[in-house]
Amino acid sequence: MDSLKARKTMVDRHVRARGVRDPRVLAAMGTVPREAFLPPELAEYAYDDRPLPISSGQTISQPYIVAVMAEALALRPDERVLEIGTGSGYAAAVLAQVAGRVYTVERIEELATLARSRLVALGYRNVDVHLGDGTLGWREHAPYDAIVVAAGGPELPRALLDQLIVGGRLVMPVGDGRAQELVRVTRVGSDEYRRDELGAVQFVPLIGEQGWADDEAVPRAPRGTIPRRSVGTLVSPSPVTRTGTVAKLIAECAEPIARIEDAPLDALLDRIGDAKVVLLGEATHGTSEFYRMRTRITQELIRRKGFTSIAVEADWPDAAAVDRYIRGDRPVERAWVPFTRFPTWMWRNAETHQLVEWLRAHNRETGANVSFSGLDLYSMYTSAFEVVRYLERVDPLAARAARERYGRLTPWEHDPAAYGRAALLSRMASCEHDVVAMLRELLAKRIQYSAQDGDEFFDAAQNARVVAGAEQYYRAMYYGSVESWNLRDQHMFDTLRAIASHRGADSKLIVWEHNSHVGDAAATEMAARGEHNVGHLCREAYGDDVFVVGFGTDHGTVAAAHAWDEPMECMQVRPARADSYERLCHMTNVPAFLLHLRDPVRDTLGDELSEPRLERAIGVIYRPDTELASHYFQAVLPSQFDEYIWFDETSAVTPLPHAAQAAAPSRHPLLR
Numbered sequence: 183m184d185s186l187k188a189r190k191t192m193v194d195r196h197v198r199a200r201g202v203r204d205p206r207v208l209a210a211m212g213t214v215p216r217e218a219f220l221p222p223e224l225a226e227y228a229y230d231d232r233p234l235p236i237s238s239g240q241t242i243s244q245p246y247i248v249a250v251m252a253e254a255l256a257l258r259p260d261e262r263v264l265e266i267g268t269g270s271g272y273a274a275a276v277l278a279q280v281a282g283r284v285y286t287v288e289r290i291e292e293l294a295t296l297a298r299s300r301l302v303a304l305g306y307r308n309v310d311v312h313l314g315d316g317t318l319g320w321r322e323h324a325p326y327d328a329i330v331v332a333a334g335g336p337e338l339p340r341a342l343l344d345q346l347i348v349g350g351r352l353v354m355p356v357g358d359g360r361a362q363e364l365v366r367v368t369r370v371g372s373d374e375y376r377r378d379e380l381g382a383v384q385f386v387p388l389i390g391e392q393g394w395a396d397d398e399a400v401p402r403a404p405r406g407t408i409p410r411r412s413v414g415t416l417v418s419p420s421p422v423t424r425t426g427t428v429a430k431l432i433a434e435c436a437e438p439i440a441r442i443e444d445a446p447l448d449a450l451l452d453r454i455g456d457a458k459v460v461l462l463g464e465a466t467h468g469t470s471e472f473y474r475m476r477t478r479i480t481q482e483l484i485r486r487k488g489f490t491s492i493a494v495e496a497d498w499p500d501a502a503a504v505d506r507y508i509r510g511d512r513p514v515e516r517a518w519v520p521f522t523r524f525p526t527w528m529w530r531n532a533e534t535h536q537l538v539e540w541l542r543a544h545n546r547e548t549g550a551n552v553s554f555s556g557l558d559l560y561s562m563y564t565s566a567f568e569v570v571r572y573l574e575r576v577d578p579l580a581a582r583a584a585r586e587r588y589g590r591l592t593p594w595e596h597d598p599a600a601y602g603r604a605a606l607l608s609r610m611a612s613c614e615h616d617v618v619a620m621l622r623e624l625l626a627k628r629i630q631y632s633a634q635d636g637d638e639f640f641d642a643a644q645n646a647r648v649v650a651g652a653e654q655y656y657r658a659m660y661y662g663s664v665e666s667w668n669l670r671d672q673h674m675f676d677t678l679r680a681i682a683s684h685r686g687a688d689s690k691l692i693v694w695e696h697n698s699h700v701g702d703a704a705a706t707e708m709a710a711r712g713e714h715n716v717g718h719l720c721r722e723a724y725g726d727d728v729f730v731v732g733f734g735t736d737h738g739t740v741a742a743a744h745a746w747d748e749p750m751e752c753m754q755v756r757p758a759r760a761d762s763y764e765r766l767c768h769m770t771n772v773p774a775f776l777l778h779l780r781d782p783v784r785d786t787l788g789d790e791l792s793e794p795r796l797e798r799a800i801g802v803i804y805r806p807d808t809e810l811a812s813h814y815f816q817a818v819l820p821s822q823f824d825e826y827i828w829f830d831e832t833s834a835v836t837p838l839p840h841a842a843q844a845a846a847p848s849r850h851p852l853l854r
């Protein structure tokens with residue numbers, strides 16, 4: 183596609199379709215050649231709607247967010263605008279098409295110089311680039327009609343507020359190093375400013391005297407288990423309307439739960455009917471009630487409806503250790519200890535232990551052969567190890583080849599994200615060819631290998647798929663959260679299909695994953711970002727044969743960490759926001775309940791709940807201080823889930839000790 187056409191598609195699809203209306207901003211976005219602002223090797227991605235790396239560890243903003251910010255400035259053709267954070271110079275070029283004159287300040291010399299020469303080469307005569315600390319503005323040309331800051335600061339710099347004319351607008355991301363709120367301030371009098379919040383965004387840090395110190399707040403590569411807000415995600419919080427009336431309606435339709443252990447589930451099982459796949463969500467990764475309720479439902483589905491397989495948001499080889507333990511027909515030995523990767527408490531907890539014990543007893547007593555699998559793709563190294571070990575048993579020559587090929591990934595074992603960066607940004611060849619060839623060769627010998635043991639072959643093949651998927655994932659991560667999120671959820675969905683087909687025509691699957699994976703992405707703001715998920719892919723594949731259950735809570739305690747790789751803490755969950763679905767449920771005054779959404783008992787319930795509201799997602803990381811930006815997203819609950827299960831007050835899961843701390847070493851996969 184030529185660049186003009188690609189640009190037009192980008193504007194239509196990612197800018198106009200998502201609500202940017204200002205015709206001059208749209209025209210500017212359709213004119214500025216974004217590829218000219220990128221390192222040549224990334225030019226092919228110029229019209230994808232995502233931020234991309236430029237030099238000095240900085241990024242060129244996502245086109246959509248450049249447009250949103252330009253529109254929010256409400257520029258007239260003769261106005262003068264100050265931009266802080268020139269970066270590549272792309273946004274400055276867009277602003278130069280919309281305003282009369284652009285002054286732009288960059289703190290990194292290499293970037294300022296490069297941007298200046300690009301802008302000159304492209305013929306922009308109304309842009310001045312200045313090297314300096316933009317948190318202090320650019321006093322010489324002040325005051326400005328508008329100021330835009332392209333980096334996130336802890337607060338609004340006083341100097342910038344001062345350099346705005348009365349009537350002028352300042353647009354800037356404010357918040358911590360990872361997530362910010364896009365704020366617009368209008369100077370309405372000499373000492374009077376009006377502030378609007380435009381939504382949650384994510385930018386590189388604003389570093390300077392009135393911003394962050396140089397060594398603070400530098401975000402690291404993400405590997406979250408909830409959808410992070412990508413750069414430029416906007417939320418328009420819904421008005422807090424008629425909350426009391428809607429809460430009353432929910433209370434009338436809800437089926438109260440007194441105790442999880444003997445909650446009546448007949449009605450729910452009726453509604454699940456003949457579904458072949460049941461997705462059970464969770465609003466956090468560390469809440470006891472969600473695990474216990476899912477265990478109850480899982481037991482009933484297995485006992486009364488013949489479900490055959492459980493698949494969870496865990497690594498394949500780790501879950502395989504549980505699978506061997508509960509099905510008891512294959513050796514359990516392995517050279518590494520399962521569930522020791524952060525976040526260990528997600529599966530290494532007393533609640534999961536209880537489920538695993540029940541499954542083992544059930545399989546033994548009834549002769550059922552219920553399986554337990556992991557859907558995730560973070561186990562690049564343990565999976566590679568397992569493939570090699572498998573081949574050593576069945577085909578030593580192939581094992582040697584595997585060792586060599588997978589061995590190329592070893593330098594990044596402790597930071598696989600760094601592999602993605604290295605493969606993209608240095609001249610190093612990626613390992614893609616090796617891992618794909620390995621998978622292909624393994625599959626080519628399917629008949630030969632499966633003759634010995636079909637389950638073992640399936641296990642090894644899935645591990646080889648994980649390595650190939652993870653290799654791709656860590657490279658995609660560098661381009662942003664949308665690509666890597668989609669790859670991960672596609673991998674999880676493909677794994678689900680593989681399990682279904684391996685377990686045969688009568689297989690029926692239960693999935694345990696976070697709400698953000700199982701709730702239909704099309705019913706949330708994820709869709710606007712171009713993200714899909716397991717729930718959405720399942721609905722496309724299975725239609726009414728998939729039944730999706732979401733879970734929610736208002737307050738209590740949760741097991742989570744403040745940041746990736748940090749220790750687990752028992753944290754307080756804040757009471758939910760006034761404009762959230764959670765608040766509606768809280769206001770019912772029913773402590774716990776089931777709420778049917780697919781075919782609600784009253785039509786009005788569906789209608790009332792279909793007005794979009796905020797919903798909270800807590801993953802393994804909880805940041806109460808930036809809760810709105812870090813944990814809330816917009817959704818339409820009745821489209822997202824077929825059923826919603828509510829626990830007003832919840833408590834943290836009980837983590838299990840590691841073997842080193844345990845009284846006696848155990849063969850149990852969760853107790854080693």
Ligand code: SAH
Nearest residue numbers: 242267269270273288289316332388389390
């Ligand atoms: N508008 C840019 C994106 C910029 S990314 C584009 O379209 O490409 C943010 C930029 O802000 C980075 O280049 C960073 O170096 C710069 N920056 C951060 N703190 C700054 C400060 N105090 N003064 C000037 N620039 C700053």
